[in-house]
Amino acid sequence: MSAEKNLRIVQDMYAAFGRGDVAFVIDHIDDACDGFGVVSETATGAPWNLPTNVKGKAGAARYFESLVSIEHLAFEPRDFAATADQVYATLRLVLRDKKTGTTIEQPEVVHHFTFKNGKVARLRILEDTAGTRAAYAKA
Numbered sequence: 001m002s003a004e005k006n007l008r009i010v011q012d013m014y015a016a017f018g019r020g021d022v023a024f025v026i027d028h029i030d031d032a033c034d035g036f037g038v039v040s041e042t043a044t045g046a047p048w049n050l051p052t053n054v055k056g057k058a059g060a061a062r063y064f065e066s067l068v069s070i071e072h073l074a075f076e077p078r079d080f081a082a083t084a085d086q087v088y089a090t091l092r093l094v095l096r097d098k099k100t101g102t103t104i105e106q107p108e109v110v111h112h113f114t115f116k117n118g119k120v121a122r123l124r125i126l127e128d129t130a131g132t133r134a135a136y137a138k139a
Helices: 003-018 022-027 056-066 129-138
Strands: 036-038 070-083 086-097 103-116 119-126
Touching (some): 003 022
Antiparallel strands (some): 086 103, 103 119
């Protein structure tokens, strides 16, 4: 698929997530997805920073299940770039953990999508995991 089509799929996935349609998002993930989640060398305490690299649709579903206890006070996709099978997006996020009350602002999170045959074959999320760890240490 073209870079433009892959970019459109990502934008549609963000719109679906924003309206709570996680099923739409998961439908666009390849069954053999090679990884889906935040890149973190160490545990942060945040439920969405899963301890291992999750794989496949089941792993992506696990990632979204981890977000059930999180309230998105801001979910703002901002900048996009696409080339061939790669799509990059920056987002501003403000998250509040419903269980601990911890609020975290992430002014620039990077999502890096890799596509294969029109489906997400890999998603790596780059965020300030040190800041996340520090916020959860205070909780």
